[in-house]
Amino acid sequence: MLQQSRPVRDVQARRRAPWLAASAVLLLTACAAAPKSQAPAAAPRPAAPPPKGLVPARDPYPSTYAPPASGLVAIVNANIYTGTGQKILGGMVVFDAGKIVAVGQSAAPPPGAKVIDAKGRWVTPGLIDAHSHLGVFPAPAVTGQIDVNENIDPNTGYVWAEHSVWPQDAGFERARAGGVTSLLILPGSANLFGGRSVALKNVPAVTVQGMKFPGAPYGLKMACGENPKGRYGARGRTPATRMGNVAGYRRGWIEAADYGKRWSAYDKKAAKGEGGDPPKRDLTLETLSGALDGDLLVQNHCYRADEMANLIDVSHEFGYHITAFHHAVEAYKIAPLLAREHICAAVWSGRWGFKMEAYDGIEENAALLTKAGVCVSLHSDDPNIIQRLNREAAVAQAAGRRAGIDIPDAEAIQWITLNSAKIMGVADRTGSLEPGKMADIVLWSADPLSIYAVADQVFIDGVLQFDRKAPRRPSDFELGQNRGDLTQ
Amino acid sequence: MKPFSTFLAGLLAGAAIAAPALAGPATAIVHARLLTMGPAGEIADGAVIMRDGKIVAVGANLTPPAGATIIDAKGAVVTPGLFAANTVLGVREVNSVKGTDDAKSASSELGAAFEPQYGLNPETTLVPIARLGGVTRAIVVPAPGGDGEGGGGDDGGGSLFAGQAFAIRLAGDLLFKPRLAVAMSFGENGAGGSRGAEIGLLRARLDEVRFYKQNRAAYDRGETRALALSREDLEALIPVVEGREPLLVTVHRASDIRQVLAFAREQRLRVILNGAEEGWRVAADIAAAKVPVILNATADLPRNFEIVGASLENAARLRAAGVEIAIVSPDPAHRVRELRYEAGSAVAQGLPYGAALEAITVAPARIFGLADQLGSLQPGRVADLVVWDGDPLEPRTLPTAIYIDGIVQPLRSRALDLRDRYETGDGASR
Numbered sequence: 080m081l082q083q084s085r086p087v088r089d090v091q092a093r094r095r096a097p098w099l100a101a102s103a104v105l106l107l108t109a110c111a112a113a114p115k116s117q118a119p120a121a122a123p124r125p126a127a128p129p130p131k132g133l134v135p136a137r138d139p140y141p142s143t144y145a146p147p148a149s150g151l152v153a154i155v156n157a158n159i160y161t162g163t164g165q166k167i168l169g170g171m172v173v174f175d176a177g178k179i180v181a182v183g184q185s186a187a188p189p190p191g192a193k194v195i196d197a198k199g200r201w202v203t204p205g206l207i208d209a210h211s212h213l214g215v216f217p218a219p220a221v222t223g224q225i226d227v228n229e230n231i232d233p234n235t236g237y238v239w240a241e242h243s244v245w246p247q248d249a250g251f252e253r254a255r256a257g258g259v260t261s262l263l264i265l266p267g268s269a270n271l272f273g274g275r276s277v278a279l280k281n282v283p284a285v286t287v288q289g290m291k292f293p294g295a296p297y298g299l300k301m302a303c304g305e306n307p308k309g310r311y312g313a314r315g316r317t318p319a320t321r322m323g324n325v326a327g328y329r330r331g332w333i334e335a336a337d338y339g340k341r342w343s344a345y346d347k348k349a350a351k352g353e354g355g356d357p358p359k360r361d362l363t364l365e366t367l368s369g370a371l372d373g374d375l376l377v378q379n380h381c382y383r384a385d386e387m388a389n390l391i392d393v394s395h396e397f398g399y400h401i402t403a404f405h406h407a408v409e410a411y412k413i414a415p416l417l418a419r420e421h422i423c424a425a426v427w428s429g430r431w432g433f434k435m436e437a438y439d440g441i442e443e444n445a446a447l448l449t450k451a452g453v454c455v456s457l458h459s460d461d462p463n464i465i466q467r468l469n470r471e472a473a474v475a476q477a478a479g480r481r482a483g484i485d486i487p488d489a490e491a492i493q494w495i496t497l498n499s500a501k502i503m504g505v506a507d508r509t510g511s512l513e514p515g516k517m518a519d520i521v522l523w524s525a526d527p528l529s530i531y532a533v534a535d536q537v538f539i540d541g542v543l544q545f546d547r548k549a550p551r552r553p554s555d556f557e558l559g560q561n562r563g564d565l566t567q
Numbered sequence: 568m569k570p571f572s573t574f575l576a577g578l579l580a581g582a583a584i585a586a587p588a589l590a591g592p593a594t595a596i597v598h599a600r601l602l603t604m605g606p607a608g609e610i611a612d613g614a615v616i617m618r619d620g621k622i623v624a625v626g627a628n629l630t631p632p633a634g635a636t637i638i639d640a641k642g643a644v645v646t647p648g649l650f651a652a653n654t655v656l657g658v659r660e661v662n663s664v665k666g667t668d669d670a671k672s673a674s675s676e677l678g679a680a681f682e683p684q685y686g687l688n689p690e691t692t693l694v695p696i697a698r699l700g701g702v703t704r705a706i707v708v709p710a711p712g713g714d715g716e717g718g719g720g721d722d723g724g725g726s727l728f729a730g731q732a733f734a735i736r737l738a739g740d741l742l743f744k745p746r747l748a749v750a751m752s753f754g755e756n757g758a759g760g761s762r763g764a765e766i767g768l769l770r771a772r773l774d775e776v777r778f779y780k781q782n783r784a785a786y787d788r789g790e791t792r793a794l795a796l797s798r799e800d801l802e803a804l805i806p807v808v809e810g811r812e813p814l815l816v817t818v819h820r821a822s823d824i825r826q827v828l829a830f831a832r833e834q835r836l837r838v839i840l841n842g843a844e845e846g847w848r849v850a851a852d853i854a855a856a857k858v859p860v861i862l863n864a865t866a867d868l869p870r871n872f873e874i875v876g877a878s879l880e881n882a883a884r885l886r887a888a889g890v891e892i893a894i895v896s897p898d899p900a901h902r903v904r905e906l907r908y909e910a911g912s913a914v915a916q917g918l919p920y921g922a923a924l925e926a927i928t929v930a931p932a933r934i935f936g937l938a939d940q941l942g943s944l945q946p947g948r949v950a951d952l953v954v955w956d957g958d959p960l961e962p963r964t965l966p967t968a969i970y971i972d973g974i975v976q977p978l979r980s981r982a983l984d985l986r987d988r989y990e991t992g993d994g995a996s997r
Contacts, residue, residue, distance in 0.1 A: 218868040219875075249869050305663070388997075411989050413997060431982070432693070432901035434663040441982040447990060462868055463897070470908060473962035481965055482986060530911030530961050560875045563848055 134357050135365055140241060142291035144280055149541030151175040153188035154522060157197035160492040162204035162511030172202055174518035177541035182512045195536075201526050203492055204511050205260025205281075205519030205539060206468050207499035209425045210378075210405050210458035214264055214279075214287070215240055217248030218462060219556065228267035229274065233311055233318055233327050236299065237362035238274035240266045244287040249554045250462040255281050255545045257466035258521040258534040261292060261510075263503045265300045265405075268380040271307045271318065271327040273300035275366055276378055278503050282539055283552060296504040298402070299370040301328070303381035303390060304436045325389055332397040335367030342368070376402035376504050382436035384412035391420055403502040405458065408440035414451035423454040423502050427464070428474040445494060446479025446486055456499040468495040469527040476528065488528055517541075593618040594973065595631035596954065599640035604647050604929040605943035615645060617950035620972040625944045638954075638968070646924065646959055647943050648703025648951030648971060651903050652861045652893040652931035653841060656694055656705050657687040657741045659900050671710040671729065678726025679749045679807070680799035683709045684733045687741045693900060695980035698737045700904025701959060701966045703951040704941055706931065708732045708750050708815065708841070708899070727751055727758040727768055728800065732815050734937060736951075738971040747935045748815035748839060749807050754823045755873050762823065766830060772796055773834055776804040813837040815861075819873040821848040828856045839934055842866075843885075844877040850888035859891040859934040864913035864926075882926070883917035893931040894923065911960030923960065 128134075152174050159170040161182060173181040173189060180189075188194050216227040226243035229235040244264055254262065260281050266273035277287070278295035303324060312319025318327050341358040348355055369375040377394070381387050381404045394401050403423035404410060408431060410417060410424040417424060426448070431440025448455045457472055459465035476491040500510025509517040518541035525532040537545035553562065594617045601610040607625055616624040616631060631637055660667035669686025672678065684707070697705070709730035729750040734743040751757075759765040775794045779801040785791050786798075794801065806812035816827050819842050828849075831838040840846065840860045846853055853860060864882045869875045878884075885892050894913055896906040910923040918926075932942025940949050950973035957964035969976040 218870050219872065221871050253867060411986075414989075416997065429902055429905055432661055435661055438661060439985055441986050443986045443990075447986070463865055466865070466867070467912060470912065470962060474905075474908070477963040477965060480963070482990060528963065530908055531915045533915050557869060557875065560869075561848070562876050562878070565876070565878050565880060 129357050133360060135360065140239070140288065140291075142293045143286070143288040144282065144284070144291055144293060146177050146282070146540035146542050149174065149177050149518065149538075151180075151189060151192040152195065152518075152538075152541065153192040154195045154197050154202055154520070155185050155188055156199060157185075157202040157522070158199065158526070159202045159512065160204075160489050160496075160527070161513070162493060162496040163513060164487075164489050164493060166487075166489040170202070172512055172520060174520065174538070174541050177518050179512055179514055179516050179518050179520075181514060195522070197522060200535065201523040201532065202512070203258070203521050203523065203527055204496040205509065205521055205537065206258040206495045207456075207503065207510055208254070208259055208262040208459050208465050208468060208495075209403065209456045209499040209502040210460045211254075211262045211264055211462075211465055212267065212460065213250040213254060213262065213462060213465070214244035214246065214248045215266070216462075217245045218250050228269040230267075230269045230310060233270050233307055233316070234272045234331050234363060235266070235270050235274050236272040236331070236364070236366040238266060239277065240264050240275060240300075241277035241287045241291065244277065244279070244290070246284045246287055246290060247554045247556050249557055250465070251281055252283070252545075252552060252554060253462065254465045255537055255539075256534060256547075256551075257468065258523070258527070258537055259465055259468065260519040260521070260537060260539045260544075261500070261503065261505065262465070263298065263378070263499075265298070265378060265380075268300070268302035268306040269310050271302060271324055272331055272363070272367065273302055273380075275375065276300055278505060280539055282542075282544055292503075292505060294508075296374065296376055297366075297369070298376040298378040298503075299366055301377060301379045301390075303379065303386040304383060305434055306380070321386065321389075325393065328390070328393050329396070331363075331367055332371070332393070332399075335364050335371055336397060338364035339368035339371055371397060371399050373400060376502075378403055378405055378502070380405045382406050382408050383439075384409040386436075387413060388416065391416065391422070402504070403454075403456070406437075406460070408437050408444065410453070411441065411444045411447040412439075414448050414453055417448065418452040421454075423456060423498065424448050425456040425458040425499070425502055427460075428457060428471045428478065430461075430464075442474060442478035443482050443484070445475040446482060446484045449479075449486055449490070449494075450484050454498050454501055455494055456502050457494040458499070469523075469532060470530060471495065473528045473530070488526075491528060591619045593623070593632050593635035594638065594970075595629070595635045596638045596640050596645060596952075597629075597631065599643060599645040599954070601625065601944060602644060602646045602924060602959075603944040604925060605945040605948075607945070612642070615944055615952065617952075617970065617973040620950055620974070621946075622944055622948045622950050622952075623946055625946060640954055643967065644955040644957065644959060644964075645944070646701070646953050646955065647928045647941070647948075648953055648969070649701045649906055649927045649959075650893075650929075650931040650942055651697070651702050651705040651896055651906050651927070652934065653708050653895040654697075654705040654899045654903055655707060655710065656697060656737070656900065656903060657689070657691050657735055658683045658707055660688070660691055660693065662900065670707075672712045672726070674712075675726060676797040676799065678712060678728035678730065678796075678800050680797070680803035681709055681712070681726075681728075681730030682733070682745060683707060683730055684742055684745050687735070689740045692981040693903070694737050694741065695977075696901070696982055697903035697906075698969060698971075698976060699966065699978065699980055699983075700906060701953040701955070701969065702903055702906055703737050703953070703969065703971045704743065704932075704937075705735050705737065705903065706732055706747065706935060707735055711752050711756060711817075726800075727765070727772060728804070731803065732935075734935060736971055738974065738976060744937065746806075746812065747937075748813045749803065750815045750817070750841075752817040753827055754817075754819055755871060756817070762826070766826065769830065770834070773804065773808055773836075776801055776808045780805050780808070807836060808834070810835055810837050813839050815839045815841055817841040819844050821845040821876065823873070824849050825852060828852055828858060831858070832856070844874040844881060846890070847878060847881045847884035848876055850885050850890060853885065854889040859893070859930070860885055861893045861895060861931070861934065863897070864894045864909050864916070864918070865897065879912075879916040882913040882923075883919075886918055886922045886926075891930055891934060892922075892926050893934055894926040907960050908962050911962075914960060920960075
């Protein structure tokens with residue numbers, strides 16, 4: 080019997096971020112104006128707050144996504160993959176006000192509920208892609224449109240993917256039609272430190288703020304191997320080798336640790352009301368030190384087993400945790416190590432061989448890792464694969480069977496739902512059908528592990544955002560272009 | 568000189584079943600659900616008999632010849648071997664390792680005359696991996712020439728024509744049949760820097776070919792005007808202007824497809840369309856021209872202005888309009904094993920099941936003029952077939968036996984060797 084994927088490190092239990100401390104300081108200084116009888120007479124006169132922007136704000140680019148209130152809905156007569164590893168035949172999902180209320184065997188729907196009779200069709204949690212470049216490498220990907228790699232320095236920890244996201248990317252709607260309700264948008268892999276990822280809900284939006292997953296943690300994109308080492312040597316710069324890559328990470332982390340120390344010292348003084356100028360902000364080191372603190376999840380593009388092992392050593396040297404290795408085509412070679420380290424693997428079923436570090440990719444990667452107790456997600460990194468993540472799961476499951484590893488259907492579904500949510504740090508909010516979670520739900524025409532299944536309806540936070548029977552909602556780019564009478 | 572038995576078998580062709588003792592050993596797969604893709608259609612409980620690399624009989628209630636090896640399929644599905652219509656199998660190992668890539672010509676002298684067949688590497692690890700997806704035959708299509716991305720410029724060291732597409736078997740020394748079509752691109756990635764320039768160049772070059780054909784002797788004596796094409800390319804294009812060999816034109820935009828159809832009519836060329844993401848918008852024109860289309864059934868993103876109309880409905884709509892379609896794998900190299908899933912995904916988007924299976928078997932065979940040998944289970948056809956443990960379009964179905972030219976293929980690949988090494992552990996230090 081296969082174990083369900085083990086819990087990853089609780090990303091919510093994070094150390095206090097420097098800017099959390101800083102905002103507490105601001106609060107203190109604001110309150111200090113009021114006379115306090117108990118204040119010690121010798122207390123130093125509080126410093127004026129530093130000018131806006133010199134101390135990091137807690138959430139400077141906040142989500143504005145506010146789903147319209149959905150009513151009470153019951154999907155009945157459904158076969159359900161819950162995302163928790165369970166399969167319910169003839170089940171019911173009830174949701175209200177954007178949240179799941181109940182999941183179980185079909186019973187009388189609650190009074191007043193709008194009833195959707197699934198008639199034996201299948202229901203899963205909304206699919207989740209933990210590795211996408213939609214919006215930053217969009218369709219159309221023509222001159223002027225590609226914003227995925229800040230390809231000028233091996234450490235561009237200072238960029239935030241959300242500032243490249245183009246919400247009109249036609250790929251978002253296509254992915255929604257494939258049942259994808261949440262996705263992690265990452266900067267490209269040209270650099271050792273590529274910048275911040277952003278978690279999105281896959282809703283139609285005009286601004287990226289309108290798609291941002293409320294409260295989701297940020298991630299730090301890192302990259303191993305051929306991509307970073309191949310970009311800079313010809314420009315007379317490091318890294319030009321894999322050892323150069325590792326030296327680059329270590330240099331970055333040393334600076335980040337030092338930076339974090341300076342901010343901690345400032346925070347302590349500020350908390351005591353001692354004031355003084357804050358250290359000068361550095362956007363790169365703010366992101367890196369946030370990763371050291373565990374506030375940002377480390378999302379590490381890495382193909383080869385030996386390189387993943389090296390990156391694990393680097394993480395030990397500097398005391399951070401790697402949330403997931405992405406692509407990880409050789410993860411099967413070090414499955415016990417990844418299990419021990421509680422590092423997830425976001426992998427493909429079928430992509431391999433396009434470069435040397437992908438040459439040992441095998442279809443059984445996901446199954447072998449799952450068998451070893453590793454948290455596994457099937458990711459896309461591709462605007463077409465993202466439209467058929469369920470097909471990826473079926474392919475990976477079949478490869479497992481060929482190897483004598485029987486991953487039950489309900490667990491294979493976790494590769495594209497709950498485990499991806501874990502990688503994004505949102506598994507407490509979505510990724511499975513459990514009361515209290517976001518009502519991110521797909522109603523499939525058939526068992527989603529069949530090639531013939533298509534998403535009939537996709538609910539995001541309880542709102543019907545895709546309906547195969549309704550006219551499609553083209554992106555602004557496509558609107559008014561000649562697409563004739565296409566319905567899909 | 569032919570061996571005597573082969574000679575006799577040749578004499579007795581058509582009566583092979585009547586004279587089994589004179590031919591090689593027979594293999595019969597019995598109790599199979601045969602999706603023949605031929606006139607026999609689907610046979611719920613039938614047998615297929617192979618001998619000397621050929622299918623000799625297909626049908627229900629067949630009695631295998633005496634001495635035949637009999638394999639009981641126990642109701643399993645048997646299809647013709649799958650046929651991938653657009654690949655670089657055998658001429659590319661690792662995309663980023665240029666030394667392994669023999670899919671394109673960087674020579675301006677060799678465009679239409681470029682024959683990537685000479686670069687075939689029978690040891691490629693890609694072939695066994697693709698074969699495990701049930702693929703037994705493939706067309707290798709040369710990549711656009713020139714230096715930069717996105718194809719050749721006529722003046723930039725590249726060429727209008729990418730070279731000669733050819734057929735392989737996914738076994739042995741790979742080469743099956745050379746020179747099946749001359750590949751080229753029209754549109755954003757075409758030669759000449761613009762669509763108008765490319766049409767002009769094409770017209771001029773094909774005129775040169777006709778001129779050369781009429782004036783070979785004078786050309787060889789150096790008594791003709793100078794011609795832009797090399798002698799090799801001129802020779803290679805003669806079958807094209809004579810309509811004996813098709814042009815395989817990669818083209819995307821609806822208006823570009825119309826231009827290609829009009830140009831083919833004007834020049835009396837046979838064409839095969841490759842790509843044709845906006846084909847559904849001009850489906851009636853394509854059907855009327857009786858031009859077949861090789862397409863990617865899941866290419867639905869408007870990645871550039873040529874394919875704003877890309878749609879998952881393309882395959883179904885073209886087929887409904889009466890166009891012959893072949894469906895390709897998601898990439899031409901490492902993901903060829905996913906060919907059958909692409910056909911399945913097309914079914915999910917409305918393509919009839921039979922049409923989808925045709926699009927990865929007999930349709931590509933017909934499109935490249937090979938249907939008298941490949942693509943269906945019929946007497947006289949090459950014995951390429953696959954036994955499946957379920958519906959071949961479902962990812963969770965796997966092949967249980969694969970025959971190419973009647974020879975059972977190992978269900979192995981380098982990827983499975985890697986899997987087995989790491990599944991069991993081999994004592995290497997971690």
